[in-house]
Amino acid sequence: MTYSDQPTPLEARSSGPLTGKVRVPGDKSISHRALILGALAVGETRVSGLLEGEDVLNTAKAMRALGAKVERSGNFAWSVRGVGVAGFAPPEAPLDFGNSGTGCRLVMGAVAGCPITAIFDGDASLRGRPMRRVLDPLELMGAKVGAAKEGGRLPLTLNGARDPLPVLYRTPVASAQIKSAVLLAGLSAPGVTTVIETEASRDHTELMLKHFGAQIVSTREGSHGRKIALTGQPELHGADVVVPADPSSAAFPIVAALIVEGSDIVLSDIMTNPLRTGLFTTLREMGASIEESHARGDAGEPMAQFRVRASRLRGVEVPPERAPSMIDEYLVLAVAAAFAEGTTIMRGLQELRVKESDRLEATAAMLHPYGSPDRDVGAGDGACFRQAGEGGRYRLYRDQLSGFHPDDARPWGRIFMRAR
Ligand code: S3P
Numbered sequence: 117m118t119y120s121d122q123p124t125p126l127e128a129r130s131s132g133p134l135t136g137k138v139r140v141p142g143d144k145s146i147s148h149r150a151l152i153l154g155a156l157a158v159g160e161t162r163v164s165g166l167l168e169g170e171d172v173l174n175t176a177k178a179m180r181a182l183g184a185k186v187e188r189s190g191n192f193a194w195s196v197r198g199v200g201v202a203g204f205a206p207p208e209a210p211l212d213f214g215n216s217g218t219g220c221r222l223v224m225g226a227v228a229g230c231p232i233t234a235i236f237d238g239d240a241s242l243r244g245r246p247m248r249r250v251l252d253p254l255e256l257m258g259a260k261v262g263a264a265k266e267g268g269r270l271p272l273t274l275n276g277a278r279d280p281l282p283v284l285y286r287t288p289v290a291s292a293q294i295k296s297a298v299l300l301a302g303l304s305a306p307g308v309t310t311v312i313e314t315e316a317s318r319d320h321t322e323l324m325l326k327h328f329g330a331q332i333v334s335t336r337e338g339s340h341g342r343k344i345a346l347t348g349q350p351e352l353h354g355a356d357v358v359v360p361a362d363p364s365s366a367a368f369p370i371v372a373a374l375i376v377e378g379s380d381i382v383l384s385d386i387m388t389n390p391l392r393t394g395l396f397t398t399l400r401e402m403g404a405s406i407e408e409s410h411a412r413g414d415a416g417e418p419m420a421q422f423r424v425r426a427s428r429l430r431g432v433e434v435p436p437e438r439a440p441s442m443i444d445e446y447l448v449l450a451v452a453a454a455f456a457e458g459t460t461i462m463r464g465l466q467e468l469r470v471k472e473s474d475r476l477e478a479t480a481a482m483l484h485p486y487g488s489p490d491r492d493v494g495a496g497d498g499a500c501f502r503q504a505g506e507g508g509r510y511r512l513y514r515d516q517l518s519g520f521h522p523d524d525a526r527p528w529g530r531i532f533m534r535a536r
Pocket residue numbers: 144145146218290291292293294296317318443444467
C-alpha cells in the first residue's frame with residue numbers, strides 16, 4: 117500500500133463538557149535546546165519527554181550532521197553524545213530546518229562559534245523569514261555569511277569564526293532566538309559575552325546552559341529587561357533533561373475547557389517559567405479558573421499541575437510588555453476573547469507578523485467566518501479589529517458551535533489587536 121504525502125485533514129466537531137486528565141507533549145523550546153546543548157557537551161545527555169515533532173526532529177538530524185551521536189532510546193527518550201564546545205564537524209549536506217525558525221537560528225549561533233562552513237535551508241515559509249537579526253550579531257563575533265538570498269534569507273552559507281570574539285549585544289527586538297544564537301556562539305569565545313534585552317524573552321537557554329555547567333549570570337535591566345553575561349569556553353558536561361509539558365500546547369485544551377460549559381480538566385507537568393506564562397496571567401485576569409498544584413522543577417524549569425474549569429470570561433487589555441511571554445499564544449487567546457463579555461485589546465504584536473505565517477492576518481482570517489468582517493489589517497500600524505457575534509453572523513456562530521453556552525444570550529467578545 118502506498119501513502120500519499122498529503123496531510124490528513126482534521127475534523128472538528130462541537131462537544132459536550134471536557135473532563136479528564138491529560139499530559140500534553142513536551143515543550144518545543146526545551147526540546148530543541150536539549151539536543152543542541154547535548155551536542156555541544158562532553159559525555160551523554162539523556163532527554164526524556166522530548167517533543168518528537170518535525171521541527172525538533174530536524175534539529176536532531178542537524179546535530180547528527182554536525183558530528184554528535186543522537187539516538188532515540190525509547191518513547192520520547194533520546195540520548196545525545198556531544199562533541200564539546202566548538203567541536204562541530206563540517207556537515208556534508210545542507211542542514212534543512214523545514215519550518216523551524218528556532219532550530220535554524222539557534223543552530224546558526226552554535227555553528228558560528230566553530231571553524232566550519234554549513235549551508236542552512238528550510239521550507240518556503242522559513243526561506244521567507246528574516247535571518248539578518250541573527251546574522252548581524254554573529255558577524256560581529258567573527259562569523260561570515262557566504263551566499264545568501266536578499267536580506268540574508270535562506271538558503272545561506274555560514275562560515276563559522278576560527279577565533280570568535282566575545283561581544284556586548286543589545287537585541288533590537290525581544291527575541292529568545294536572537295539572544296540564544298549570540299549565547300551559543302559566545303560559548304566558543306574567550307571572555308564574557310553579554311546580551312542585553314529591554315524586554316525579557318524566554319530564558320530557557322540561560323537555564324539549560326547553567327544546568328550543563330556553564331557560568332552564566334542574568335540580572336534585571338530597566339523595568340522589563342535583562343542583562344545576561346556568559347563566560348566563554350566552559351566545559352559543558354552531558355546532563356539529564358526532563359522536558360516539561362509545553363504550555364503553548366496546553367493553551368488549546370485550557371481555552372477549550374474554559375469556554376465549554378461544565379468542563380473540568382487536569383493537565384500535568386505544565387511548564388510555569390514566568391517568561392512563558394503570559395497567557396495564563398491574561399486568562400486569570402479574564403476570570404478563568406486555573407488552579408495550580410504539585411509544583412516541582414527540573415533542569416532549572418518549574419512545572420505544575422493545572423486544574424481548569426469552565427468560566428465566564430470578560431474582556432481585558434493585554435499590555436505590550438507581556439507580548440514576549442505569550443508570543444505564541446495570541447491566536448488561542450483570540451478564541452477565548454471571542455467568547456468573553458466585552459472587549460479584549462492586545463498590543464505590541466508586531467513580532468506576530470514575522471512568524472512562520474503572519475499571525476495577525478491568520479487570527480483575523482480564523483475569526484472571519486464567525487463575526488462581522490470589520491477589519492483593518494495592514495493599515496497604519498497594522499491594527500486589526502474583529503467583532504464577533506453581530507447580527508446575522510451571530511446565528512451562524514451559534515449554529516456552527518452549538519454546545520457552547522447553549523442558552524447564553526450575551527453578546528460575544530470584541531477583539532482589538534494592534535501591532536504596536
Ligand atoms: C522561541 C522563541 C520565540 C517563539 C518561538 C520559540 C524559542 O521566537 O515564537 O516559537 O524557542 O526560542 P522569538 O524569539 O523570535 O520571539
